[in-house]
Amino acid sequence: MAPAYKLIYGDYRGVAETSRFLFKYGGIEFEDARVQFEDWPQWKEKTPFGQLPLLEHNGKQINQSIAIARYLANLVKLAGNDDWENLEIDSIVDTVSDIRQKLVPIGREQDQIRRKTLIDTLIKDSFSYHLPRLEAIVEKNNGYLALGRLTWADFYFATISPMFDAITGQDCLANYPKLKAVRDKVNELPAIKKWIETRPASDFDVILTFSSVIREHSFAIQLNTQMAPKYKLTYFDGCGVAETSRFLFNYGGIDFEDVRIKQEDWPQLKPKTPFGMVPLLEHNGKQVGQSIAIARYLAKKLKLAGNDDWEDLEIDAVVNTVQDLYQKLAPLYYEKDESKKKALIETAQKETIPYYLPRFEELVKKNKGYLALGRLTWADFYFATMSPTFDVLTGRDNLAKYANLKGLMEKVNGLPAIKKWIEVRPKTQF
Structure with a gap:
């Protein structure tokens, strides 16, 4: 069978x-x-x-x-026992994924001199920043990356970190014995050890075509309450990747402190964050990063996630694909050379957008007006909060030809709590 x-x-x-x-x-x-x-x-x-x-x-x-x-x-029981534990795991996984995505330019660079420069920068900036923090997390978690026990975050690190060595040509964990021990611990599990010994050999064991992660700025609004909210969401003064969580907080009527960071204050705040990134969610004395992980956690509290693991997988696949589209368009924001920017916009309008949006349109048509499961899920919230950024970056109404996607946007934005939030939130470009 x-x-x-x-x-x-x-x-x-x-x-x-x-x-x-x-x-x-x-x-x-x-x-x-x-x-x-x-x-x-x-x-x-x-x-x-x-x-x-x-x-x-x-x-x-x-x-x-x-x-x-x-x-x-x-x-296989390597996830968390509750939504917060899953959030802690997701935050680690997404952070390791961030490091992996920084390998993209190196994998694509053919000029050896430029390649060496990129490797030196990666080691100096990203590895020297992220790896000590991950090392400290392992020490705090009794030899694991999360929850003080074996989770799939350890599996992810054990399978992804060899890419660091393959791309840079160095033993990137040489100075991080606890991280190396995590990898060894996973690789020595009987079933994994047997797999490593018998798996097919390949001359190309590291995928080189990653997507770049470029995070946009988001915004928050300070809420005045008599009692401090249980949740505190910290991000920049704009819309961007934290807006999904703001939609979810407002949709669920969950009180939260919506903290906005001014650009001039970021250099002082950055060293105080776990990985030099926002958004950050604080709850019960704990602090966790990664925008999608945070949104997933909130969605589960609000019953906007799946009813089983497979349904959650369907939602996650849609969310991550919307994120892929965002990452392909994000360089438009940072390109200062007008001629190069014009070329990037043309590619986006002729190739990137026409590739993704028809497929999303079919998903909505297939799912009775939603992106997954035939009902409202946080995938719809994620698309509704990210697609306006696509319009700003490309300079056009990208949903004009996609009636089902436009209908989805209107459906989410028309929810009473969301409609009210849109009316009162600060007006920003992103």
Whole structure:
């Protein structure tokens, strides 16, 4: 009998290896389908968004590597025991993913002199900043990256960190014995050790075509309450990636302190944050970053998540794909050269937007006016808060030709609590 799960990816480790580790750890049989490079052009158009890995189960097909790994982690009991614990894990995973995405320019650079410069910058800026903080987190968590026990955050780090070494040509964990121990601990688990010994060998074990993560600024509004709110959300004075969480707080009627940072104050605040990034959510003396992880946590509290792990996977796949589109458009904001910016906008308008939006349009049509599960979920909130940024960056109404997506936007923005929030929030470009 064919296995219940089929994982499709290239013939190398890359971002699918976390899921392979989880399948093996849990003793879950799966078909490890590997697409050869020469066959990818024929495969690409058959995928939902031209990406791998894909997970197939019960006639359904889902993409996005982290979303798939999260689903499997729930199956094999390597996730959190409650929503906050899952948020802590997600925050670590997304931070490690941030580091991975910084490898993009190096993987693509053919000029060896420029490549060396990029590697030196990566080691000096990103590795020297992030790795000591991750090392400290492991020390705090009894030898693990979260919750003081083995979680899928450890699996993710163990499968992704070898990319750091492969791209830079160095042992990037040499000065971080606790992080190295995390990787060794995962690799020595009996099922994982056996997999490492028997898995297919490949000359191309590191995927080099990552997406860049460029975070926009978001805004907040200070709420006046007699009692301090249980939640504090800190971000910049703009819309951007924290707006989804603001929508969710307002939709659920959850009181929160909405703190806005002025640009001139950021240099003083940055060293006080876990990874030099915002948004940050504070609750019960704990502080957690990563915008999507925070939104997912809030969505679960508000019943805007899935009813089971597979439904959560469907939502996560949509959210991460919207994020992919955002990351492709974000360079438009930072490009100062007008001729280069014009070329980037033209590419976005002729290639990027026409690739993604028709596919999102079909999803909404298929899901009875929503992006997933045939009902309102936080995927709809994420799209509704991110798509205005796409319009600002490209200088056009990108949803003009997509009636279903425009209807979705109107549906979310027309929710009473959201409509009220839009009316009172500060007016900013992003």
